[in-house]
Amino acid sequence: MKVHLKIKRFNPEKDKKPYWGEYDIEADEGDRVLDALQTVKWTIDGTLNFRRSCAHGICGSDAVRINGRNVLACKLLIRDAVKNGQITVEPILGLPLIKDLIVDMEPFFAHYRAVMPYLINDTDPGERERLQSPEERARYDDTTKCILCACCTTSCPSFWARGEYVGPAAIVQAHRFIFDSRDEGAAQRLQVLAEPDGVWRCRTIFNCTEVCPRDIQVTKAIGEVKRALITGKLD
Amino acid sequence: MSTLFTTVRDTLRYKGREGQWLWVLHRISGLGILFYLILHIYDMSLAYFNVPVHEQLMALFKTPVFSALEMVLAALLVFHAVNGVRVALLDLRPALWARQQLATRLALIITVVIAAPTIIIMLIYTINAHLSAAATTAIR
Amino acid sequence: MAQYHQFDALVIGAGGSGLMSALYASKSVNTAVISKLYPTRSHTGAAQGGISAALGNMEPDKWEWHAYDTIKGGDFLCDQDAVDILCKEAIHAVIDLEHMGLPFDRTPDGKISQRRFGGHTNNETKKPVMRACHAADRTGHMILQTLYQQCIKNNVRFFDEFQMVDMITVDGACRGIVAVELNTGELHVFHAKAVMLATGGFGKVWKITSNAHSLTGDGPAIILRKSLPLEDMEFYQFHPTGIYKMGILLSEAARGEGAVFINDKGERFMERYAPTMKDLASRDVCSRSIYKEVRAGNGIGGKDYVYLDFRPDRINKYLEADGSSRRVDAEYIETRLPDIIEFVRVYMGIDPITEPVPIQPTAHYAMGGIPTDLDARVLADEKGTVVEGLYAAGEAACVSVHGANRLGTNSLVDLIVYGRRGGIHMAEYAKQVDFKLIGDDAHKAAEDTLNAIRNNAGSEHPGQIRKELQMHMDEHVGVFRTQEKLEEALEEIHRLKERYRHIHIDDKGRRWNTDLMEAWELGCLLDLAEVTAVSALAREESRGGHYREDFPNRDDQNFLKHTMVWSDNRITYKPVRIGRYQPTERKY
Amino acid sequence: MTTAGSTTVHSVNRRTVRPVAPPRNGFERAAWVFMRYSGLVLVFLALSHWGFQHIFNSVQNLTLESTAGRWGVTGQIATLQIWFWRVYYGLLLGLAMLHGLNGLRQVVYDYMHFKPLYWGFMTVSTLLIVAVSAAGIAALFLGVNIAAVGGAAVR
Ligand SMILES: Cc1cc2nc3c(=O)[nH]c(=O)nc-3n(C[C@H](O)[C@H](O)[C@H](O)COP(=O)(O)OP(=O)(O)OC[C@H]3O[C@@H](n4cnc5c(N)ncnc54)[C@H](O)[C@@H]3O)c2cc1C
């Protein structure tokens, strides 16, 4: 089918302001929007830039805004994306724009690192694995799925307002460890999240949950962290 | 403050769902109510501290323009209350998270159900008051 | 001018193998990781099914069985000492990962849960054994995340979105690399005592592939350009279950849980090709069987695909037929294989719980690569001469533990076992030696190469060349090969290489110039495609993933040896190190 | 669900509840909790007040006299009824202003990243709100100053 692509373009070496690039391509209904971007890059205009790698929603490279909402370009099919023969593609919001669809991810990863996203447990585990019951394992399963694509954080109005807010992705990562029965760093992480730019910035807006390509219950995870802070209990 | 600009711009650019718009409204309504309340309490305190000014202000509040503003405020207050309850319940009762889409819709419906009659009643009062005032002047 | 950095140990690539070696090297020396992707974007994150280790958590198992399965799976081309290390150290390595926080699925008594996987057996009963440790069907994702987390914890220095484009060698020794900082377009010279190449595979040589866009084999290609050889390049694995037309992988874990192949007649055809292991026979066997069905006209609707069926009621039917008491239901399948079920729903628009899934073999894994010794040191020739200061691990390397065909889950084992060994060795080495001088113009060659691409005013379009390359490779250097096809492919590749010299690119800028980098990567793909075809042409036998229709049998007499190929298409061979197991006929 | 046969050992933990030490900085947490609970209380107070003023009655009918009916008149001895209104309005005023003040703080914190500006704005706003609230409470307890407009017309 014929598709009209409207892509937000910006080249820091040439342009003062972003502008719309418009392209007409031929695409299959079942193609990914990422394929359409590749088609533009490979056959019409090689200067178009975007990040991508796995092409099946697993690496988190290609978070962009399609028709106004955050998605992974490789996880949205053309047939679901076309509106009146047209697809609009823009960079995600809230992070500094670098070039075309590429934004600076550094602030995002800085927040990630801030929540100590690694197992903290200094006791000697011995020769064999630490034991963990299936129930304990299930407790934090949802948040282990995160691929750090930033769809959630960059859809959050609280984050747009204040980039210092650690954002849903970092909280999801913290949650993954806080609720892991093998971890002993919950108190340290909760300390970080109790700061003014921690979980309390979350206004329960749900944009994050709605866009998470891994279907993580982001707001729920944030809520569980808030509850742990209030009740002093991890349950 | 430039972030105020970016948030407003990004909020308009981003195609969020109900949750986003309800948040915007909640914020605006909260600030609106606060502003109104400061004025209102100031005014009422003058009932002790400076009665003549109090009386003047009361007269001002009875003018049609202020009546209209008050109706808007009524809607905002009702919305803020209902939506506040939604947010508070969602936050305090995590089991409800799964139903958040429904919750946003319910909040809007309840707001309308409460606010609409309220505003109509206020409208009737206002019109009546102005009619009878007109009548009184006419008789005089 | 280029920016200059100095590190004791330098790791190129932040997939499982790169991060594992960085983690271990950083414990004692100053280490940096350079990656063209953010580490968590590496393709290790796409690995689904599991990582094998003979933990024996579910049923009796021994690492020796694992070793034998690996060697048999590799059609006896594996170096058996390397396999022994792999399977013995796998146990410790998996437990190490658990200690680092990897969220493995658990048994009811809290141990790491394991499942069946193709080619893994109980050597006594010959039945499939539960050996693959897993975290749902996201095992690779969890490994990648866990290793990255640990690297953050240990303050490993990362240069994210830096792409290596050249290696600095002086007197045959490696002294560093040159990389482009994608964000600025600037060149950086990284001076190091030890360099580890962990740049992953090169599946993008083919069109239908499970591999990421970024898997262009930069590391192996640079090795070729430095007049060093690659090993066993003809052995490339085609995974039987790629989503039809897209190539997205549906893990073998699906079959481990009971899914089966079905042809147009509704037959479970693997019963004919592998009577014992059936659908869990090794990948090369399954892929060939699928195409044989297709050729016999048994493809679905006469087309070039078959079904993978994991409807719970069908699975139960087949389990019953196999005499197994195990039963599954929809919920179980959904919790065991959540991601691949979602892939099918998203990309095919069908529900695998109620419908069979169209699949076709997909280019998946390079058994061959940069030859290394047991400590991941790169070898310069068939005699085993070590390239000083240079290491390689992961899919980019070839130790060779996978031989002619890799067993499912063994790549992840390879990453962490040899990644770790390499990391430790690098650190030891770096502690013993001093920095040796590199020239001021170390970046010059890379700069010239990139400028040549940037300023070339030819008429050829890189996108077009890539497309044609992939098409030819799919057609001629795929699951079935013949001399004729391979010669034709080679001719085409040479023609494409010639055209490549006349390309032009649209983007002449510096910052984030992916047009330039993709054109450079295309050069790597062409080089690798060429040596793959050359190696395949020279091996006149069929073994594992390499199947010559004109030589359908294995020929231990003449070809029980590893191929070493150079960029000038020269080929030499080196012997296979046989240990406890003598080659026998491979039957599943 | 089918799980591969394996003996069950009961030493592993099946309950997932664990205690965790609460963090030091409790202010944001307290503010957050306060916003929810004060909000819930305000639903009753604010909406009932609005109801009295706008539905069962109207601002249009509001006079000094009607106010005095609830607050009492300056100097008057408070009746039980007047005490009721004092508590009711006091609570409403206090909670609403605190709730609003903290709400304002949240909003301003989002948008004013320049620390001095933030603190300056919040100091002024807090002073204003506290002053107005104090005046309101004072008036509530002191009663309507009918004397100022010429005597005890109401009674
Ligand atoms: C879909 C899929 C499923 C799989 N499932 C399994 C499984 O279940 N079990 C199993 O054992 N194996 C599986 N495999 C195979 C296994 O995942 C891979 O072989 C393995 O992850 C490769 O890891 P690696 O560390 O070598 O490289 P990768 O993880 O591919 O990482 C390569 C790294 O190198 C970097 N890089 C590349 N070029 C450059 C350059 N020029 N400059 C700088 N950096 C560069 C990249 O940024 C990246 O960080 C699967 C593979 C695929 C594709």
Ligand code: HEM
């Ligand atoms: C009528 C009952 C009320 C309820 C149930 C209620 C509930 C809430 C809740 C739950 C919040 C927190 C929202 C969040 O953190 O995301 C909030 C915020 C706020 N409220 Fe109320 N409130 C009520 C009345 C008022 C009143 C009377 C005022 C004015 C004085 C007010 C002003 C505000 C302001 C300014 C905010 C901040 C908005 C923001 O951060 O976006 N509210 N309200």
Ligand code: SF4
């Ligand atoms: S929580 Fe979801 S949306 Fe957010 S970064 Fe992780 S995967 Fe992406």
Ligand code: F3S
């Ligand atoms: S969108 Fe933002 S406000 Fe909270 S619920 Fe999600 S983080």
Ligand code: FES
């Ligand atoms: S390209 Fe990997 S998530 Fe889209």
